[in-house]
Structures are given as structure tokens and as C-alpha cells.
Amino acid sequence: GVVEGQMLALARHSSWMGVEIATIRATGGAAVNRDLLTVMADVFDADVYQCDTRNSAALGAALRAWHADAGASRRPRGWDDIVRGFTDPLASSRVVPDPSRVAVYRTLRARHAACELAALGA
Numbered sequence: 001g002v003v004e005g006q007m008l009a010l011a012r013h014s015s016w017m018g019v020e021i022a023t024i025r026a027t028g029g030a031a032v033n034r035d036l037l038t039v040m041a042d043v044f045d046a047d048v049y050q051c052d053t054r055n056s057a058a059l060g061a062a063l064r065a066w067h068a069d070a071g072a073s074r075r076p077r078g079w080d081d082i083v084r085g086f087t088d089p090l091a092s093s094r095v096v097p098d099p100s101r102v103a104v105y106r107t108l109r110a111r112h113a114a115c116e117l118a119a120l121g122a
Contacts, residue, residue: 003035003036003039004039004043004105004108005112007039007040007043007044008043008105008108008109008112009112009116010043011043011044011109012109012112012113012116021044021045021046022046022047023046023047023048023049024040024041024044024046024047024048024049025048025049025050025051025087025089026040026048026049026050026051027050027051027053027054027056027059028053028054028055028056029054031050031051032050034095037050037093037095038095038098040095041095041096041097041098042097042098042101042102042104042105043105043109044097045097045102045105045106046097047094047095047096047097048094048095049089049090049091049093049094049095050089050090050093051087051088051089051090052090053086053087059086063082063083063086066082067079067082070082
């Protein structure tokens with residue numbers, strides 16, 4: 001239930017970006033948990049892949065720094081070029097959403113949003 005609540009909240013609070021999510025790359029220690037990745041795939045209705053990166057926050061900061069330094073040094077590099085090889089998913093780790101569970105979570109997303117608003121007094 002906790003994992004489902006977290007995934008529903010993540011889906012709700014990322015929807016403002018207005019993009020269709022088709023693929024998620026999961027990193028960090030929890031990314032080794034297939035049950036967690038299954039819930040993620042079903043809530044987002046997206047394929048989920050594991051990346052072989054354990055300290056993703058540090059890696060992301062280092063890659064952003066490299067990207068900024070390249071631009072500041074007048075040797076700009078595209079973001080895809082910067083991350084190539086560091087963020088490639090493990091092809092064998094693909095988790096595919098289950099359509100029947102996707103439908104259930106789609107309904108629960110609206111209920112979750114209503115409960116959150118009620119809890120916040122809105």
C-alpha cells in the first residue's frame with residue numbers, strides 16, 4: 001500500500017509537465033525490487049527498465065556539472081552525448097504494465113487525488 005501510494009502521488013505530482021510517459025529508467029537501491037517496478041509500470045502505464053547505477057543522485061550531479069562546464073568552456077555538448085553510456089537501461093530488466101492493473105490504478109488516481117486534497121483541507 002505504501003508503494004502504491006507513493007507511485008500514485010508521483011504520477012499525480014508529475015502530471016503538470018503534460019508529457020506522455022512511455023518509458024521509465026529506475027535507478028538506485030530500490031530499483032532492484034521487481035515488485036516495486038511492477039507497481040511503477042502499472043501506475044504509469046509505462047515500460048520500466050533498471051539502470052545499473054546505484055548512486056544516481058551523485059551521477060546526475062556530476063553529469064550536469066560536466067554539461068555546464070562544457071557549455072561555459074565554449075565546447076558545448078548535447079545532453080544525449082553527455083549521458084551516453086551512463087544511463088543505458090539493462091535490456092533484460094524490462095517490466096511491462098499489465099492492462100488490467102493499469103485500469104485499476106487509473107481509477108485510483110482520481111480517488112488518491114481527492115483524498116490528498118481532503119487531507120490538505122482543500
